[in-house]
Amino acid sequence: MEINTQYILDNMVKYINIQSPSGKTAEIIEELKKQFEDMGIKTIKTKKGALIATIEGENDDKQKTISAHVDTLGAMVKAIKQNGRLKFVRIAGGTFNTLEGANVFVETRHGKKVRGTILPVKASTHIFPSNSRNDSRTEENMEVRLDERVNSKEDVLDLGINVGDYIHIDTLTEITESGFIKSRYLDNKAAVGIVLGICKYFKDNNIKPKYTVNFLMSNYEEVGHGISFVPEKTEEFIAIDIGTVGGEQASDEFSVSIAAKDGVTPYDYELRNKLVDIAEKNNISYNVDVYNSYSSDATQGIKMGHDFKFACIGPGVDATHHYERTHIEAIENTTKLLIKYI
Structure with missing residues (x-):
């Protein structure tokens, strides 16, 4: 089987560069709609803004649905401080520690982008006591420093920035000569490329x-309600998401991970075994794994009452919800497994 790996990687990077935190995904959905339709694939948009692209098969009565969520983690302006700094809240998971030192754009309601950096309130070791280095990173002691001449709340408001504006975090995407892919938001832009x-x-x-x-491109997975609409003839549903690497996990950065259970539910045993059998028959490197602090579009779909067999697979990714890393081989193995499954 010859797959176009470079095409997958190019699209992964393309869509990583389209910022799409939960709640602000219209731009990426529109670009995907155009790209699917350029390939001759029909699409529909749900009322909630997700996209469904359909390739017709010989049998239209028993359909398969494969999801990949386009929404990511992110941040939002919570308050404008009197000194011109911004208090912010996280969108979805992750920790404040992962954001320290990150360069960002604050996007106003009218589309203006203002550059800045996320820092601890007590950032300078020359000013604050050394014990401040041990302060926990929380909403109360992290802030955005804007790269503009602002010294007051009024100065910030004059830039057009307001509470509720999205904060877009630089992804630092890099593909190394050794085949590793490093970036924020491989969860789940890797799946978009796949x-x-x-x-x-x-x-x-x-x-x-x-x-x-x-192919259901969902847009609220990170906040727990990505799958509210599924094509009614769906018999089997597979969420493409990341496999978590580290600690006692079985997953690695070179294989496709097949979930047996997540933090909510076991996955369908028959469908999981079908995927394992396909991988073994086709010499596709895989791992079966159990995820504790995790859920997927498939899990969310079941919780919302949909009736289908459900599974979750994806490339093994290290440092999930942090500065993530996987390998080209994991992308290829996931793609090959899904093609053989289809």
Whole structure:
């Protein structure tokens, strides 16, 4: 099986560079809609702003749906301080420690972007006592320093910045010569690239799947309600998400991870075994893993009452919800498993 790995990586980077924190995903959805339709793939948008791209199969009565969420972690202005600094809140998971020193853009309601940096309130070791270095990183002692001449709340308001504005965090994306991919938001832009690579494979090779396949690009996964609408003929649902690497986890950065259980529920045993059998038959490197602090679009769909067999797979990723890393081989193994499954 020849897949276009460079196409997958190029699209992964392209969509990493389109900032899409939960709640602000219209731009990325519109770009995906255009790209699917340029490949001749029909799309529909849900009322909540998700996108469904469909490749018709020989059997349209029993459909497969594969999800990849486009929303990421992020931050939002909580308050404007009297000294011109910004208090902020996180959107979705992660910790404040991961954001220290990050360069950002604050985007106003009218689309203006103002550069800044996330710092502790007591950042300077020349000014504050050395014991301040041990302060916990929390909402109360982290702030955004704007790269503008602002010394008051009024100065910030004059820039057009207000409470509720999104704060976009630099992703620091890099692909090394040794094949490692480092970036914020591999969760879940890696899956976006994989979906586009799968679609290109079927279109370039003029292959019609046995069953109609829907690719659901969900937009609220990180905040727990990504899957509110699923095509009604869906028999099997697979969420593409990251496999967590580290500690006692079985996953690694070179293989596709197949979830047996997450923090909410075991996954469907029959569908999980089907995926393992496909991987073994096709010499695809995989790991089965159990995730404790984790859920996926598949989990959310089941909790919302949808009726289908459900699974979750994805490339193994180190340092999830931090400065994440995976390897090209994990991307390839995930793509190959899904193509064989389809």
